[in-house]
Amino acid sequence: MVGLGLFLSEKFDTPVMLRITTRVAHSQGFVEKGEPQPRELRPYTRNPEKYLMLPAFARGRRAFIEERLAGLREYSETAAVNRIEWRDRAVGVITSGISYQYVREALPDASVLKLGFTWPLPEKLVRSFSEGVKRLLVVEELEPFLEEQIKALGLEVSGKAHIPSRGELNPGIVAGKMIEAGILEQREATAAAAVPEGAPAVPARPPVMCPGCPHRGVFYVLRRLKLNVTGDIGCYTLGGLPPLEAMDCCICMGASIGTAHGAEKADPAWAGRSVAVIGDSTFLHSGLTGLLNVVYNKGSSTVLILDNSTTAMTGHQQHPGTGCTLMGEPAPAVDLEALVRALGVRRVRVVDPRDLAGVTAAVREELAVREPSVIICRQPCALLERQYAPAPRVLAEKCTGCRVCLGLGCPAIALKDNKAVVDTGVCTGCGLCIQVCKVGALTKGGADHA
Ligand code: SF4
């Protein structure tokens, strides 16, 4: 599909959007590699009528866009990714993407129009499919994107009357809704939704911060201080989930600082009881302007830059602060402290996020000051070096089963028979749990990382 997108982009001189659903985005499997197509670098041709969208040029460009759309509409009628699969004609389903797989499992005998190119819609193909079936359905996730376009053609079709517009679909949901729609019998639906014999039961695995994650201690402190926290996008957004629950909002990339600043402007007292948190990668990507505005507009926000020296959430990509290009070549590394000072922030300090007392003191001090401040919480991502300290030792006779250590949300520690147990296979020996246990039931010197 990416290759087709590139082909269409070149052929029609247009941006192409490849829209994938959650299930496809989170899937993995074998792929067949195509042969790279050699391309010659075309010489640059100056063309302000196309690339400089001033009103005078934009008006002229409109005619081109309409011609291009007409061409794309014609192409969609014959595109190989839009195909009719004729089977039983009592029911015909128009679908696209992952929903096609669910339809094939739930309604294996139904005729299907599978659309891989959904806009502009292949009107003639849709009409011809509609004429060939007795009852026309659309199965699609979330918004009725296809359904509304098909209804606009004047065709009788149903979709969201049966198919939910929330969450992901699966064969069981589609089959169940087909019973409600009077299309399937119960026994057929049960067969469609059946789990293959011998398939292992898969437990739910919601995302959590890794054992030894340097962000964990920061959110533990913020929660204990009962602060309002404007968040940003990265692994650390998980700090908003139980048991840490130390993030109030995450609007878009880089918005943590602007949100904190805006809230402070609406209510000056906000500054003394809130912080913005943003990762190093996110800060360098889109946090600078927000911080500059805090300084310029005489704000007093406290910003925590969670510097784990990588872009962890998306797979440890390099960024301008790591000293390496994405291709692994040495590059100049941004000095975060100097950069923040250059933006006009005078109060800049660096703390170790695994030192809970140190983080607590730094946050308290900066919140008490009425000027912008930045606390850089610096500790590499636990998955970068993978050189771990021994796990803590549990002194079972001291453990009261109070569950305070579980408040860290570390996957490596649990209670068994009302006593703490540490999984040495995943514990990184970060020592946070030792710091929070008030009765000294956790000490250094346990087993090495297994
Ligand atoms: S190890 Fe400490 S914090 Fe954890 S349950 Fe036992 S006493 Fe409580």
Ligand code: SF4
């Ligand atoms: S030392 Fe404690 S908090 Fe750190 S990874 Fe091990 S169990 Fe988790």
